[in-house]
Amino acid sequence: MSQDKLNSASSNEKELQLDMLKNWKRPVKYMPVFDYDRCTRCGLCAAACTWGEIRLIPEKVEDGKPVSIPVANRSSCGACHYCERQCPEEAITIVDTPFVSSHRYWRGDQKNLWRQVDPNKPGHVLLISTGSDSELISYFDRLMFDACQVTNPPVDPLREPIELRTYLGRRDFNGNTKPTLLETRIPILFSAMSYGSINLRVQIADAKAARTLGTFWNTGEGGLHKKLNDYSDNTIVQVASGRFGVNPRFFRNCSAVEIKIGQGAKPGIGGHLPGEKVTEEISRTRMIPQGSDALSPAPHHDIYSIEDLRQLIYAIKETTGYKKPVLVKVSAVHNIAPIVSGIARAGADIIAIDGFRGGTGAAPRRIRQSMGIPIEVAISAADRRLREEKIRHEVSLIAAGGIRNSADVLKAICLGADAVYIGTAVLVALGCGLCQRCYASKCSYGITTNRADLAGRIDIDIASQALVGLIRAWSDEIKELMGGMGINTIGSLVGNRERLRGVHLTSEELDVLGVKQAGK
Amino acid sequence: MCGIVGGIDTTGGTIKGSDFIEAISVQHDRGNGLGGGFAAYGIYPEFDRYYALHIACNNERSAKRADEFIRSHLYVKIAEDMPTKDVKNIPWHPLLKRYFTFPGPSNEDLKLSNLGPTTVHDEEAMLDAYMKKFVFNFNSTIPEAFVMSCGKNMGVFKGVGYPEDIGEFFLVDRMEAPVWLVHSRFPTNTQSWWGGAHPFSLLEWSVVHNGEITSYGVNRNYLRMFGYDCSLRTDTEVISYMFDLFVRERHLPVEDTCTVLSPPLWKEIESIQDKERRDSILQLRQYYPQALLNGPFAILVTNGHEMVAMNDNLKLRPLVGAIRGGQCFFSSEECSFEILCPDREKTWMLKGGKPEIVRMKEGLNVAG
Numbered sequence: 001m002s003q004d005k006l007n008s009a010s011s012n013e014k015e016l017q018l019d020m021l022k023n024w025k026r027p028v029k030y031m032p033v034f035d036y037d038r039c040t041r042c043g044l045c046a047a048a049c050t051w052g053e054i055r056l057i058p059e060k061v062e063d064g065k066p067v068s069i070p071v072a073n074r075s076s077c078g079a080c081h082y083c084e085r086q087c088p089e090e091a092i093t094i095v096d097t098p099f100v101s102s103h104r105y106w107r108g109d110q111k112n113l114w115r116q117v118d119p120n121k122p123g124h125v126l127l128i129s130t131g132s133d134s135e136l137i138s139y140f141d142r143l144m145f146d147a148c149q150v151t152n153p154p155v156d157p158l159r160e161p162i163e164l165r166t167y168l169g170r171r172d173f174n175g176n177t178k179p180t181l182l183e184t185r186i187p188i189l190f191s192a193m194s195y196g197s198i199n200l201r202v203q204i205a206d207a208k209a210a211r212t213l214g215t216f217w218n219t220g221e222g223g224l225h226k227k228l229n230d231y232s233d234n235t236i237v238q239v240a241s242g243r244f245g246v247n248p249r250f251f252r253n254c255s256a257v258e259i260k261i262g263q264g265a266k267p268g269i270g271g272h273l274p275g276e277k278v279t280e281e282i283s284r285t286r287m288i289p290q291g292s293d294a295l296s297p298a299p300h301h302d303i304y305s306i307e308d309l310r311q312l313i314y315a316i317k318e319t320t321g322y323k324k325p326v327l328v329k330v331s332a333v334h335n336i337a338p339i340v341s342g343i344a345r346a347g348a349d350i351i352a353i354d355g356f357r358g359g360t361g362a363a364p365r366r367i368r369q370s371m372g373i374p375i376e377v378a379i380s381a382a383d384r385r386l387r388e389e390k391i392r393h394e395v396s397l398i399a400a401g402g403i404r405n406s407a408d409v410l411k412a413i414c415l416g417a418d419a420v421y422i423g424t425a426v427l428v429a430l431g432c433g434l435c436q437r438c439y440a441s442k443c444s445y446g447i448t449t450n451r452a453d454l455a456g457r458i459d460i461d462i463a464s465q466a467l468v469g470l471i472r473a474w475s476d477e478i479k480e481l482m483g484g485m486g487i488n489t490i491g492s493l494v495g496n497r498e499r500l501r502g503v504h505l506t507s508e509e510l511d512v513l514g515v516k517q518a519g520k
Numbered sequence: 521m522c523g524i525v526g527g528i529d530t531t532g533g534t535i536k537g538s539d540f541i542e543a544i545s546v547q548h549d550r551g552n553g554l555g556g557g558f559a560a561y562g563i564y565p566e567f568d569r570y571y572a573l574h575i576a577c578n579n580e581r582s583a584k585r586a587d588e589f590i591r592s593h594l595y596v597k598i599a600e601d602m603p604t605k606d607v608k609n610i611p612w613h614p615l616l617k618r619y620f621t622f623p624g625p626s627n628e629d630l631k632l633s634n635l636g637p638t639t640v641h642d643e644e645a646m647l648d649a650y651m652k653k654f655v656f657n658f659n660s661t662i663p664e665a666f667v668m669s670c671g672k673n674m675g676v677f678k679g680v681g682y683p684e685d686i687g688e689f690f691l692v693d694r695m696e697a698p699v700w701l702v703h704s705r706f707p708t709n710t711q712s713w714w715g716g717a718h719p720f721s722l723l724e725w726s727v728v729h730n731g732e733i734t735s736y737g738v739n740r741n742y743l744r745m746f747g748y749d750c751s752l753r754t755d756t757e758v759i760s761y762m763f764d765l766f767v768r769e770r771h772l773p774v775e776d777t778c779t780v781l782s783p784p785l786w787k788e789i790e791s792i793q794d795k796e797r798r799d800s801i802l803q804l805r806q807y808y809p810q811a812l813l814n815g816p817f818a819i820l821v822t823n824g825h826e827m828v829a830m831n832d833n834l835k836l837r838p839l840v841g842a843i844r845g846g847q848c849f850f851s852s853e854e855c856s857f858e859i860l861c862p863d864r865e866k867t868w869m870l871k872g873g874k875p876e877i878v879r880m881k882e883g884l885n886v887a888g
Contacts, residue, residue, distance in 0.1 A: 152708075165786050485734060489812060493738070496737035
């Protein structure tokens, strides 16, 4: 039947239109459902939602005032749960409406493909934020800790001291220079999140918490805002391929300098902060013109091989008078072991490895989902290679990317890390609903946005208290775990695979992790 | 659970082996018959230039290969069967050999090639490094054979059985020595075998240990980087290698080595008033976190000139000391002192993480 006939056949009643453009209309995945008996029509939800999912429509007139009722647009909910949490009457539930496809293999990709061919928008690379949500197994989940029974006593952390203090940096046994080590009271550091990807209020909360806890926060590649000068004892500044905000003040007000080569979520990929997000403050901090795109090239244009990295490491050491350790952060990739060995020999004091679960403000979806390797195997391979080359004791390793809880922290340490970086966990601690849309800069929680009205949703003191609470809780849990293993200082667990056993892993996987099968 | 006893005579006199057999036998219940052993120093004065190799081989074939291996790498002054006595409670024992040797192939000049990457400064250090490498090569290449001890003028006598039976078997009751270590084993980590009995020894250092080293994985990884293969399937061997690495190779004082192995808590370090001492201890702990021993332990370590008695920080294993005249004794239980030194002047309990170091030359200068 032709289009015309169809139209005319129905034209008697109401004009019905079929529209090919609707072929690409995205099916609704999540949506708020309102309990109108509880709803008081206050309208807070519509104000809270930054994604345009909730609109208010007139319902009636009461006492001469119009009353509006919230309805779901069924267009843009990403299950961030902000409206649900903010609703004073608890009248909202976010529901998951699974996309029904008869084709099991294609089920997940159909929607994404439609987004890419949607004629309303030109074909585009799919963007995504946070770390990979791939259904690949987590090795962390398949590793179990040892515990003391009979032959040696567990240590009770409520009665005996259990020490988490860690020193990171190069132990130089040759020569007389006294090494500079980073002292952290807990082996957990806040990972790099740049000013731009998150707003200044979140960075201040991060820095405050790091100071209270005696650990470090990391500026990310967006430079160091002058308001954060005071936190220099707890600050790691980052030099990335864009070299944003790298100036004398930046080097003065830090404890260590990190060279970012790669990021777990997007190995081999640069960054792009669109010009409209480069506000006056961000432009000052990054030292770029207001409104211009902040582009981080994929490679550092002065690092095309390991010897170039060595030059940059020593350029930074010269700049900082050899008083500040230099970290090098790389993505966990297939060849990570020799890469780490090369970085150690190039003079880095601390090497951070970021696994494929590591977070990002924005990355191409295909990169995030299919590039890089898990941190568990990467840290284990790096630790083993450094030992085989007899230089493991000279440098420190930091594991990053996919650390969700205190047990993950300790497992990463047992696999060879001296400490870990956490990033996503920091955001979740501030309330983040993990809707994976940080790139949109509309974060309803006010975390990954620089819109002043939204950033105002973050209370710096409450946020830093939440972070302090998180790390204190994790520290206590780590002490419980260590006590159960009969170990009272964290250093005795670094690379101590004897205290781990694997379940549901192949012999090859166990071999790479260096862990024995449970029962052995 | 294990039982340990040690003694050192600083006056130049000796202590009878039979006393130590009796002293460990009164701690009978601390062992379960799956391991016992003795280390005695100053027992081969007539051959004190030579490295005394005590070798155990499971069968004639391995003994033959061991003999060939030794003769191709070392000059052999004397090769003999270890004098032993049949004992009812030792139903089986490996072939036990004793060699007095010196580095260098037989009938040839010393060949000190293939030394490890260690920096050696003098001839003695070179010889020691060669012997160390020899022992690790021996243990890894000769199947069903291992080196019990390889130091000069000392020897380890150990095996599977109660220590009193092992002592009788090796004729320890006929020996006299100024320095002794004794062990009774109740294995909990690994299956028992002759090589797994204590004391563990490398060159002049020997150790007996009661406890479990939960940091074993870290310590072993660290030692491997410096050429120490941990092949004896038990955690204790790392302690003897640590002393060899820090004291013999790196020339760290014994006190500092003890600090590395069992340092004070960070808070305790911070509260030290003397800045120089505080910085030095802080640095030792910052530099060598992989050498720190974690878990419950009581250990006695000696090189024949000095004896170290040390407990873990939390004092999770018993260790007591006693003094009589110029002699100093350490034991898991005080009952052993009733045999060794019933007329002792002093008995004291060692504090957790505070090592006692007794030196031949300095005489008795202990906290107790």
